[in-house]
Amino acid sequence: xxxxxxxxxxxxxxxxxxxxxxxxxxxxxxxxxxxxxxxxxxxxxxxxxxxxxxxxxxxxxxxxxxxxxxxxxxxxxxxxxxxxxxxxxxxxxxxxxxxxxxxxxxxxxxxxxxxxxxxxxxxxxxxxxxxxxxxxxxxxxxxxxxx
Numbered sequence: 001x002x003x004x005x006x007x008x009x010x011x012x013x014x015x016x017x018x019x020x021x022x023x024x025x026x027x028x029x030x031x032x033x034x035x036x037x038x039x040x041x042x043x044x045x046x047x048x049x050x051x052x053x054x055x056x057x058x059x060x061x062x063x064x065x066x067x068x069x070x071x072x073x074x075x076x077x078x079x080x081x082x083x084x085x086x087x088x089x090x091x092x093x094x095x096x097x098x099x100x101x102x103x104x105x106x107x108x109x110x111x112x113x114x115x116x117x118x119x120x121x122x123x124x125x126x127x128x129x130x131x132x133x134x135x136x137x138x139x140x141x142x143x144x145x146x147x
Contacts, residue, residue: 016041055125
């Protein structure tokens with residue numbers, strides 16, 4: 001099973017492991033992008049980062065960590081936009097879900113969001129719903145563009 005139960009999400013974060021969630025497409029046909037959210041442990045807190053990247057992948061290249069930022073002129077988002085911090089992992093998940101529309105049942109371990117992206121590419125890059133059938137979340141403007 002790809003998706004983590006809440007206890008495994010919290011356990012991963014408590015062991016200083018990040019969790020991620022692929023949030024689907026953004027941008028336009030002329031400038032396509034993709035989004036994902038990450039919760040990671042920091043020294044004394046947990047941080048929530050929102051990533052908006054150019055959709056430059058293919059069926060054989062889906063390493064989101066290698067994609068360029070969606071807006072190359074915005075240096076602040078090169079490594080993700082910090083959306084918030086929390087003192088405990090559950091509070092950080094709540095921040096991530098509130099700010100990005102992420103769903104509790106779709107969190108994955110670090111590095112697995114790129115597999116979600118690969119599924120998205122192989123399914124034809126549907127703009128309205130994921131290959132699993134759920135609707136892509138509506139992300140508030142603070143988190144970046146959405147078409």
